Amino acid sequence: MENKESIKVPVMADLASRGETPEYLFWVGCAGAFDDRYKKVARAFARVLNHLDISYAVLGKEESCTGDPARRAGNEMLFQMQALSNISVLDGYGVKKILTICPHCYNIFKNDYPDLGGKYEVVNYTVFIQEQIKKGKLKIDSAKFKNSRITYHDPCYLGRANGIYDAPREILKAIPSSLIEMKRNRNSALCCGAGGGQMFKEAEEGHKEIFIERIEEAIETGADIVATACPFCMTMLTDGIKYKNKEEKMKNYDLAELIVQALDL
Amino acid sequence: MISSIVFAVVLITTIVVFTLKIRSVTRNIKLGKSLEIKDHKPQRWALMARVAIGQLKMTKRPIPAILHLFVYVGFIIVNIEMLEILIDGLTGSHRIFSFIGGSYNAFISAFEIFGIAVMFGCLIFLIRRNVIRLKRFWSKEMTLWPRSDANIILITELFLMSAILTMNATDGILQARAHAHYPETGSFLISGMIQPLYAGISDGGLVFLERFSWWFHIVGVFAFLNYIPYSKHFHVFLAFPNVYYSKLEPKGKMTNMPSITKEIRSMLAGTTEQPDEAGEELGLFGARDVKDFTWKHLMDAFTCTECGRCTSSCPANITGKKLSPRKVVMDLRDRVEYLGKQIKKHGQGFTDDKSLFDRITTEELWACTTCNACTEECPVNIDPLSIILEMRRYLVMEKASAPGELNSIFSNIENNGAPWQFSPEDRLLWAEK
Numbered sequence: 001m002e003n004k005e006s007i008k009v010p011v012m013a014d015l016a017s018r019g020e021t022p023e024y025l026f027w028v029g030c031a032g033a034f035d036d037r038y039k040k041v042a043r044a045f046a047r048v049l050n051h052l053d054i055s056y057a058v059l060g061k062e063e064s065c066t067g068d069p070a071r072r073a074g075n076e077m078l079f080q081m082q083a084l085s086n087i088s089v090l091d092g093y094g095v096k097k098i099l100t101i102c103p104h105c106y107n108i109f110k111n112d113y114p115d116l117g118g119k120y121e122v123v124n125y126t127v128f129i130q131e132q133i134k135k136g137k138l139k140i141d142s143a144k145f146k147n148s149r150i151t152y153h154d155p156c157y158l159g160r161a162n163g164i165y166d167a168p169r170e171i172l173k174a175i176p177s178s179l180i181e182m183k184r185n186r187n188s189a190l191c192c193g194a195g196g197g198q199m200f201k202e203a204e205e206g207h208k209e210i211f212i213e214r215i216e217e218a219i220e221t222g223a224d225i226v227a228t229a230c231p232f233c234m235t236m237l238t239d240g241i242k243y244k245n246k247e248e249k250m251k252n253y254d255l256a257e258l259i260v261q262a263l264d265l
Numbered sequence: 266m267i268s269s270i271v272f273a274v275v276l277i278t279t280i281v282v283f284t285l286k287i288r289s290v291t292r293n294i295k296l297g298k299s300l301e302i303k304d305h306k307p308q309r310w311a312l313m314a315r316v317a318i319g320q321l322k323m324t325k326r327p328i329p330a331i332l333h334l335f336v337y338v339g340f341i342i343v344n345i346e347m348l349e350i351l352i353d354g355l356t357g358s359h360r361i362f363s364f365i366g367g368s369y370n371a372f373i374s375a376f377e378i379f380g381i382a383v384m385f386g387c388l389i390f391l392i393r394r395n396v397i398r399l400k401r402f403w404s405k406e407m408t409l410w411p412r413s414d415a416n417i418i419l420i421t422e423l424f425l426m427s428a429i430l431t432m433n434a435t436d437g438i439l440q441a442r443a444h445a446h447y448p449e450t451g452s453f454l455i456s457g458m459i460q461p462l463y464a465g466i467s468d469g470g471l472v473f474l475e476r477f478s479w480w481f482h483i484v485g486v487f488a489f490l491n492y493i494p495y496s497k498h499f500h501v502f503l504a505f506p507n508v509y510y511s512k513l514e515p516k517g518k519m520t521n522m523p524s525i526t527k528e529i530r531s532m533l534a535g536t537t538e539q540p541d542e543a544g545e546e547l548g549l550f551g552a553r554d555v556k557d558f559t560w561k562h563l564m565d566a567f568t569c570t571e572c573g574r575c576t577s578s579c580p581a582n583i584t585g586k587k588l589s590p591r592k593v594v595m596d597l598r599d600r601v602e603y604l605g606k607q608i609k610k611h612g613q614g615f616t617d618d619k620s621l622f623d624r625i626t627t628e629e630l631w632a633c634t635t636c637n638a639c640t641e642e643c644p645v646n647i648d649p650l651s652i653i654l655e656m657r658r659y660l661v662m663e664k665a666s667a668p669g670e671l672n673s674i675f676s677n678i679e680n681n682g683a684p685w686q687f688s689p690e691d692r693l694l695w696a697e698k
Contacts, residue, residue: 009696030683032695039695046696060693064682072635073671074551074657076525078678084529111518116526156636161517187641188325191580196635200684201670204632207585214580 003265007046010057012093024056024123025095027109029102030065031231037238038231044256045101045125047265052137056099062089068104071112073197080116083108087118097121099128101256103157103230104195110162124158126229126255130167133174142262145177150258151223152179153214153237154189155230168229171255175262180221190214194232215240219250226252272354272483279487286494290567293605297560298548302510309509312646317508322644326574329393332386336422339383343376343429350483360436363450374454377433380426381455387419387426394419401573404582406592411497411571418498425485430456432478435463435471444468500570504645507568510561511646516637519654522550551658554620555601558655565647566598575639575649581632588632590639590649596624597652621656630656631668 015022026049032042049056067082090098098120100106110122132138150172158164165186172179184190193203193210203209215237218226226241228234238252253261315321320337323330352361363369394402394415402412433456439447452460463471493499512518552558575590576582582589600621607615630653639649661667667675674684682689 007696009693011693028692028695030685033692034683034685034687034695042695058693061689063692064689065678065684067678069674069684070678071519072654072657073667073675074654074659074661075667075671075675076522076550076658077529077662078675080522080525080529082678082682084526084533107515107517111515112521115521156634156638157517160637160641162515188578188638190583191634191636191638193580193584193634196633197671197674198634200674201631201668203584204581204586204588204628206581206587206632210580210584210634213584 003043003047003260007043008050009046011060012057013060013062015057016093021094022055022057024054024097024099025090025093026056026058027066027098027100027102027105028058028063029100029105029231032101033063035231035235038234038254041101041231041234041254041256044254044260044265047260048129048138048256049099051263051265052132059089059093064089066105066108068108069197069200071108072195079112083113083116083118087113087116090118090120095120097123099123099125101125101231101254103155103161104232107157107161124162124164124167126158126167126171127164129255129259130170130174133171138174138259140175140259140262142264143176144262145175145225145258148177148225149221149223150175150177150179150225150227151182151218151221152185152227152229153182153192153218153233154186155228155233156189156191156195158229159189160187168227168255171259172227175258180223182217182221184217190217192230192233192236194236199232199235209243211236211240212243215244215246219244219246224250225258226250227255227258228252229255266357269355269357275484275487276351276354279490282491283494286491289605289609290494290499293601294560294563294567296555296601296604296608297558297563298556300559300561302561305513308513312511312513313505313509316511316644316646317504320644322642322646325642329390332389335382335386336390339379339386340422342379343383343426346373346376346429347486350479354483359446360448360450363448367451370451370453373433373450377430377453377455380429384423384426387422391416391419401577404573404576404589404591406589406595407571407573411595414496414498415571417492418496421485421489421492425482425489428478428482428485430459431463432456432475432482434459435466435475435478438463438466439468439471439475442468444472446472497569497571500568500645503564503568507564508646510564512648516640520651522658524548525550549659550662551660552652552655553622553659553663555597555604557659558597558652562597562648562652562655563601565649565652566594566601568645569594569598569647570645571595572644574642574644575647578638578642580634580636580638586629586632587626588629590653593625593629593649593652594647597621600624625656627660627666630660633657 010022012025028042031038064086065082066086067079070082071079098109100109100122103124106122106124109120129138152168152172154165169179190213191210192214218237226237228237234252234254241247241250241252320330320334323333349360349362353359393399433453436447437452437457438460440449463474466474493501549557571591573591579588579590633653635650637650677684677686681687
């Protein structure tokens with residue numbers, strides 16, 4: 001289903017050498033760069049950007065971890081080293097606007113970097129896409145998901161952390177399909193279990209994994225697609241689907257992927 | 266005359282004891298680090314109006330919200346009557362405001378309706394806690410004392426309201442019998458209905474019952490007032506300042522540590538510059554014990570009413586992990602109270618070889634997903650997450666004791682700029698193939 005061709009992605013250093021400054025920096029994030037599943041999401045969003053003819057570039061090899069997992073795990077020293085060095089790279093290119101796909105990167109740029117002098121206009125891709133739809137620049141009149149029942153899982157770092165609940169839902173409403181909510185949604189949404197460094201460690205002892213509790217709720221809705229907007233949620237919920245042997249009945253896609261599929265980009 | 270003197274003594278004692286306790290709690294809260302919160306005043310007042318006065322966050326769970334509203338509004342309104350009781354008590358008058366005529370009856374009848382609402386709320390709350398045994402009131406940290414504390418409050422409120430009704434009912438009968446000391450106000454709406462219960466009692470018996478109820482109520486109220494600061498019920502006062510001083514920024518923001526920035530900058534500059542000549546102390550990184558938290562953390566702890574909304578929405582707790590945000594907050598409060606007592610006894614310099622880590626285990630701290638469900642749920646804007654994160658900072662930066670897997674992502678981030686072991690050279694491969 002996925003378009004396998006290489007994507008033309010502008011790199012900041014190349015643009016700078018030609019004396020150009022793009023409007024946006026697209027911050028891909030570690031998962032977008034290295035996680036095999038989530039690379040497809042980075043590709044999908046780049047296709048959307050190219051489709052819309054947006055002026056953007058990525059840092060490529062100059063990108064580095066924002067320091068989020070370190071900070072939430074208590075390692076302030078490492079976080080600040082990462083942040084200060086990222087800020088000097090970003091400021092070196094005169095970056096004003098940052099587009100993020102990962103909500104953890106979004107949150108830390110928007111809320112934590114300003115204290116260290118890194119002040120940017122940070123835009124999450126769901127808000128960006130919703131605006132493009134609203135402006136009429138992105139039309140998704142495709143019948144691809146007409147018969148799909150989609151449920152949306154709120155990532156903690158978009159939802160509760162930053163109050164972004166509507167943009168992702170507006171995107172889903174723009175794709176002809178039916179949207180069903182899980183019992184716990186919006187500010188009551190249950191975490192996937194990966195935040196605060198949990199993504200990178202075994203869960204503490206309990207009677208259940210958090211991602212299983214969450215995927216059971218998604219399955220209960222009878223949806224055939226669980227839509228996510230975060231690389232860690234994606235890992236957790238995709239694992240949940242596998243664990244529950246529901247791979248035939250339920251797929252996990254990122255919002256950007258749904259758009260790319262709907263538009264055949 | 267004698268009764269007025271007795272009343273004055275009881276009243277003064279109440280005020281003195283209460284003031285002393287409030288001072289001691291204030292001293293305890295001030296054990297925390299200083300923190301200036303003087304920004305966004307209009308926004309803070311508005312927040313307090315919505316969340317504390319307006320009970321906004323309670324509405325998420327409608328049944329307890331309505332019951333709590335009964336008790337909250339009822340208790341405030343019924344206490345307007347306290348003004349009259351105080352004047353009567355001090356001057357020896359009886360129902361001094363009854364001179365206003367017909368509207369007096371309407372006021373007291375309205376107060377009685379609110380009183381019934383309070384009693385209804387308390388009764389259902391008791392059933393929810395003790396008969397239905399809602400899970401959030403029976404989790405591990407809800408040991409005998411927190412459970413009893415809640416019951417003591419609810420039962421006391423039932424007794425206080427019953428006393429008012431008995432007082433009003435007997436008063437009404439005495440009026441009807443044209444007893445000299447009971448000016449005509451007419452029977453009140455609710456207590457009028459229970460008058461038949463007392464109809465057969467002699468004048469002397471009724472006067473005794475009326476006076477007994479009056480004294481029982483007022484002494485009960487004074488005792489209750491002095492019980493509050495020892496109880497989860499303290500939220501009736503602290504909810505307001507606690508919400509006022511709560512975080513206004515997005516929940517995703519973490520507090521910055523300028524001391525670390527300073528250290529990094531001097532490292533990068535290649536100097537081994539010591540902390541400012543003025544002898545500015547760097548202090549601990551993160552929090553190990555009471556004094557490493559800010560006063561706002563400690564106010565949070567004293568404000569907690571142990572309702573357990575945080576814990577019942579915590580993904581870690583729901584799936585059986587040891588973490589309970591409510592326990593974290595209660596542990597901090599209990600530790601502050603203990604230290605406060607010891608400092609009172611042994612002086613400011615008191616230390617013991619214990620810390621908050623003797624109450625909160627690292628297993629609890631490492632179970633948190635930082636999802637903010639607890640902070641979202643708290644009806645009085647307590648921030649349990651911030652306590653957890655400060656303790657993590659201590660564990661990692663002072664003790665270097667993060668779980669092994671986290672240590673490896675730390676070194677990955679440090680060495681190759683990603684939590685996984687991939688080379689930065691490969692950061693653009695996603696766009697190819």
